[in-house]
Amino acid sequence: MQRAAALVRRGCCPRTPGPWGRRQSSAAAEAPAVLQVRREPSRRERILTLESMNPQVKAVEYAVRGPIVLKAGEIELELQRGIKKPFTEVIRANIGDAQAMGQQPITFLRQVMALCTYPNLLDSPSFPEDAKKRARRILQACGGNSLGSYSASQGVNCIREDVAAYITQRDGGVPADPDNVYLTTGASDGISTILKILVSGGGKSRTGVMIPIPQYPLYSAVISELDAVQVNYYLDEENCWALNVNELRRAVREAKEHCDPKVLCIINPGNPTGQVQSRKCIEDVIHFAWEEQLFLLADEVYQDNVYSPDCRFHSFKKVLSEMGPEYSSNVELASFHSTSKGYMGECGYRGGYMEVVNLHPEIKGQLVKLLSVRLCPPVSGQAAMDVVVNPPVPGEESFEQFIREKESVLSNLAKKAKLTEDLFNQVPGIHCNPLQGAMYAFPRIFIPPKAVAAAQAHNMAPDMFYCMKLLEETGICVVPGSGFGQREGTYHFRMTILPPLEKLKTVLQKVKDFHLQFLEKYK
């Protein structure tokens, strides 16, 4: 054994049997075959094709970055190549990407991030003490005091504590437990992870996942990936996209005939629809989930984006806790937040968290196991999340500037929400519900029968046809309602309100002019 081990240690691999070993012939034997084959090159069938690939992945659709966005990219290249168009730039109003639209990052957040990234800066006089305090706290909780170490699969402990403290304060004292907080790679990652654990069964016992229509297409995409059953409930456009529990009942009743409805997804404030749910409505939804034994997913990433003076954000967690023990100790809930929206718009860091309520202890173990396979969420995104839940407080050096920056972003969004709603509703054949929250308008558009026919001739959904024309004629990129789902025969598009105010006015004027010409052309 010593001799062979010695040989082995020299890094050369003896063909003689190893110390404990069966003899195996060397790989060298294959060489001639290689040479022989090289003589007759030919083109072979691919192994991975549309026919052979995973059919669930093939079935996935994601409109927010779909064909219309690819087209926008092509047009941008044409403009760069100097090809003349009736416009000089493409305006990407298709995705909630605030900083891409010129919104400036929150100074304090980036200061803390820079300090965590390059700790030498902790000695620099040009950074405020409160930012250094946050950075030191985060680094002390990181392995080797570095953002470059893996964190625990569930996220950095002290950041989970800060998230729990934030939730407790947000919900007026309803306690949150750091053990129920999981940091995620953006909210999308948290939502797909929890759905991945929830989905099971085949045939008529396949898991049904209830989602609003219109929806954010992450949901339909993940449901398709997981081969679960999408169960649609329609929001009430006539009641400014309110959620109506009778419609939930209708949806679950019909679903039970072909699947096992187990999950109810809520987006509040709504994306793409912008409604903000009343406390009463949330209570009704929770009661419905209790009654029907549904696991609740509350997508609350727009919780800071509420504009309508008549609306307030109520978290599902808080309302649940106030409905009495029968609910608060039984209803299973996962709620999601993110660094990407709100007033900070830090999409690129892919930061987020998920809070679970009444999750079975054994499932918590399963969740940590599943997360550990991907090791951990980006620690930089976790740090960004920490600043969001632990911002400067009165008396701290950075407080005033932080509040000024935060308020300016939010009041601007509120102005733009009102402006967008008002201007759209002045256009004949466009109706826009109030943008109570989030960052999108989802106006309903009238498409004349002639245009519908033209679309069908191009083998396109009528609203896709409309949005493509809008893009080609104005450079404005919005997403057709068919990418989010809508009632049969109705047509919409989703447009962000993120362009700077003056630019947004131009955009709205262009949409108006386009729409009138469109009606004229196809009347």
Next chain:
Amino acid sequence: MQRAAALVRRGCCPRTPGPWGRRQSSAAAEAPAVLQVRREPSRRERILTLESMNPQVKAVEYAVRGPIVLKAGEIELELQRGIKKPFTEVIRANIGDAQAMGQQPITFLRQVMALCTYPNLLDSPSFPEDAKKRARRILQACGGNSLGSYSASQGVNCIREDVAAYITQRDGGVPADPDNVYLTTGASDGISTILKILVSGGGKSRTGVMIPIPQYPLYSAVISELDAVQVNYYLDEENCWALNVNELRRAVREAKEHCDPKVLCIINPGNPTGQVQSRKCIEDVIHFAWEEQLFLLADEVYQDNVYSPDCRFHSFKKVLSEMGPEYSSNVELASFHSTSKGYMGECGYRGGYMEVVNLHPEIKGQLVKLLSVRLCPPVSGQAAMDVVVNPPVPGEESFEQFIREKESVLSNLAKKAKLTEDLFNQVPGIHCNPLQGAMYAFPRIFIPPKAVAAAQAHNMAPDMFYCMKLLEETGICVVPGSGFGQREGTYHFRMTILPPLEKLKTVLQKVKDFHLQFLEKYK
């Protein structure tokens, strides 16, 4: 319509039919039910339980962060609470987390990251010009010149260009196309994404995925999640874990009886086994993949971690390109790299890339679609990846310091690799193949029959029993071989060589003493 719209715009939702609307009864109807229920609280069955959860997720195992690591956490808490142990600290040698073990970040990398994070620093004299140049280039390619914007789903364009240039240089001029480069959230994310697309079929046509044994458990975990078939091929421990093509033939032949083998995964340099594949062996593997029509996955995250003077890293991409058109234009390959390993050890940023070769154009579209559902990889991780592939060059201000830091990390690792191999091989009943590359030792350990019996009595795998005892008696946390797979009746553990040299010596001495006592106790 105007009247209703006006009402709607006030943000209050009229119960009267909307302008285009069916009347729907209000959600208010549910309230009494809520009150009624509150009277009789009770504990109900959970919806999400071990019985009802996704069975594929339940089947997932991930040893690197499994029971042994949970135990390590408990022990750390006990130490903090002042509970006496035969040791004062837990040494986490279970995971390749360099910076957690005290390795310092590469200065240049963190400087560029800090500049990208907080662009005000671009005016600071305390940052070198070459770092500022890199940061400006990255920011100019980001929406709104900010890391806070979403990037393209495939990754920032100029970073993909830098990756392609790096690959071209690494492979001695073999061209790489930025369109074939996809930035990822660490290598794990890229590997699971491509496997997700590849997997299909049911029953006997379920996709078979060939993985080495011992393997890195990400593979078995993802295969389980996707309900694919794990096809094991055993590395040849007697030939220092060499890959033998005859064993591949054996594995694929047997697999064809119950599934459709479609993917061959290679880890080079090996994890946990540390072997570095010879060029000849890679050629044989590629020929085998061509012959058997297998899609190749080359996990090359340790490409910078080669220590044995007799070994060199050869990329599958390069060898494939040199085997002639029959191979280079037909064999489908995806290879993976990461910011987490090498000399930089930036695990926390979750940066990585995947290069695809001969991927069908339609599949590229499907891949981008699938990636777009998660929007984009963390842009900070993409920036870190950019610095790794685009480091300072001779003549640039930071070049000397960069090289000094890089060489010091790699030469230290080489020293520790040799030291670990030598010391382990001095212990009776431990045999350790040469650590040619990567960052782990995977020694084979002799476990006496009495200990095997004791383990079975505790319902534990014998090497889990061994590692638990090691942890409890020395505080050293390593991962049992059973978590990676090993030939029936053989036992191993995986230990990182990342602790600082002096600490590593102590660790190895402690393992030796423990092992001798263990043999004595169970002889």
